[in-house]
Amino acid sequence: MKKNLTHLQQLEAESIHILREVVAEFANPVMLYSIGKDSAVMLHLARKAFYPAPPPFPLLHVDTTWKFKEMIAFRDKMVAECGLKLIVHVNEEGVRQKMSPFTHGGLYTDVMKTEGLKQALDLHKFDAAFGGARRDEEKSRAKERIFSFRSANHRWDPKDQRPELWSLYNTRVKPGESIRVFPISNWTELDIWQYIHLEGIPIVPLYYAAVRPVVERDGMLIMVDDDRMELLPGEVIQHKSVRFRTLGCYPLTAAVESEADTLPQIIQEMLLTRTSERQGRLIDHDQAGSMEKKKQEGYF
């Protein structure tokens, strides 16, 4: 009996097409690798797209120096396994200024993440950068193109994006301009988890529940990942079974209490829970439309 392609097969085919299109049309592409589950899926798709060759582009990790230690260990392991080139970029100016998510708030993200990313793209003259953003993540992303055009100074202009028809992507850029490409635009959080499950894709252990040292701060559970985290008066380190629905800088990423320590349990929890994954990201909480503002300034 003939069966139509399943939703995951169709999503996979679309993503692989996008990955190949970039490699065919751009001189110097790079894949932004943030180590999270979306990056894990994107990297897996890239390996499939170019098999038996390794993906013909390097990975770029913009390291804010505040990532979870387990993320860095996982990153290095994956890169070695896949035979890929990894570029780690740190905004050294930010390090000199002793930028900290604890004390600098939004400025920290601007400097270490947005500025760091721009520096790395300029330094290596990448003309295309893959990112693992999805349209279902946040309202302002629903209108994002798969090929998102950025000016020479990395600005995103919502009014000047190219119409995207069929699977015909306009990949033309002038010197200095670049395109951010989102191969998993049409995947949802559920699709990502189902695909990880189906394909057996390795992910950072922080996604699984384990007893970890956390403090409760502003109603969020923050993991004490190293001794740079200073306790405020009244705060105590508690050991709780927690996991993370999204990964980033540890001081900005809230844990959820959970016992889900297998992939099916994680998916089960996700399906039964009633809060969206971005709630754990402190960056979005500033104000409505804050993500849109950040994007215009060059945030991924």
Added chain:
Amino acid sequence: MAHQSDLIENDILAYLKSQEEKSLLRFITCGSVDDGKSTLIGRLLWDSKMVFEDQLAALEADSKRVGTQGGAIDYALLLDGLQAEREQGITIDVAYRFFSTDLRKFIVADTPGHEQYTRNMVTGASTAQVAVILVDARKGLLTQTRRHSFLVSLVGIKHIVLAINKMDLVDFDADTFEAIRRDYEQFAAPLGFDSITAIPLSALNGDNMIDASPNTPWYTGPTLMHFLETFQVEGDNRDLPFRMPVQWVNRPHLDFRGFCGVIAAGTIRPGDEVRVAASGRTSKVARIVTMGGDLPEAVSGQSITLTLTDEIDVSRGDMLTAPEAPPIHARHPEAHLVWMHDEPLQPGLIYLVKTATAVTPGRVTAVQYAVDVNTLEQKQVATLGLNEIGVVRLELDRPIAFDSYEQNRTTGSFILIDRFTNATVAAGMVITPTPAELHKAPLKSVTSSDLQDGQGGHRRLVNLSEATLSGTGVCSVDLTVEWGPIELVVSDGFLDYLTKGNRILFRLRDLDQLEAVALLAYEHTLSFEFDRTAEGISILIFVRGTKPVKGPYDEDGVGI
């Protein structure tokens, strides 16, 4: 309940297994803000439990601040993405929404009803399989309904849901629903949809959205969600002749040369013969290579890597095809063009033409006519401006493998890119290659027979009837296949077609054929326009000053 909570709670592995077979449906929603379109989509997201508590909290806050429902939950606010748009209270671009049920994942192209409608709607419709067209039950069919329907038909959507919304405001009156449904079916008949499903709805109150509404006992059809979940989209193109645009040649070392691409039509297995469209060379498929092991078969829609048994020259830009049914290799395709940029089309100027296979410089050599999206009237124009649609002739730098868009949305579509600004300025859909390149079959079948005329000359009698006039675009009669003097014999149906305001293009082999066409125009009081280009001689015949017949719909008059 959109997801089977019991199964999720009690047997997550069984649930995950059941989800592996889930299908995907892409649809587009067309309508204006006033039709309750955002409310309808918001409701689908809401009812499929894709709205989370933190989003709900934000929604409640937003509903109080900027909502249009007097502080009650305004589902439309779930959708507005960009801050500027929210402040203006309109959506100004194509947004993609996602929701899923246990049976299907859905991707919704949400397009606005404002003045950039054409560009946005064509963009959103280009990847959709079904269109949901909203109609306000109080207003019935409007000009915009006709416009939306024409645009989705142009882009090749074959299935329509006529969402007759706000039924609560007409007391769920069955006759109102029936009248609108009948009107629509009548006017949509020429657009060639395969199915039209009318559903009486109140998106705001949820009537017939998920569950059958007690307010419409007279309605026995599916609810909107039921239709979307169970509607069987005709299979992919897997039974058509094989097509694979070569996207990338994978050459990690000298012993491996893999041709990568998405299969645009057909099914392929190792051992199958394939033909390179450009060179005509053939070879056989050796392997279908994937990271998970070689495949015994791959079908339309899959991204694959093929190796061939012979070392033949294939590169990005080529197309691998079934040898017995190759695509048309054309330099002068005729196409529908949707202009998407503020700067109007400049005929003669070089643009970059991006097709499924390649980027090729090319120019528009002629705008045959433009179509008024509101009246479907054809008009002679010199160029196309933003949101205008026309039929044009292209001239490409080199021949490209095309199918007609009607046959294949992937191998029949292209975009035009401005060489200087790099903007995407137009979307194109191939109607047909030009007759000059079609040596075997004429565009429209013309039957001819020999006869001796009174002067003893040998004159060919060419019969033209309405049966020869079908298809999209300007119907044409190809006389370049005829030799020597001809005489035209036309049927009543053929003339009737002309007097309705349609244009017919005669392509001539030489000036000797002119007299016969001119005589036809003279005898039936028709106008004609003569054109001579590098491609040949043509004559366009039409009735001057014909107005289209007015349909059973009102002007909406709001310039949406």
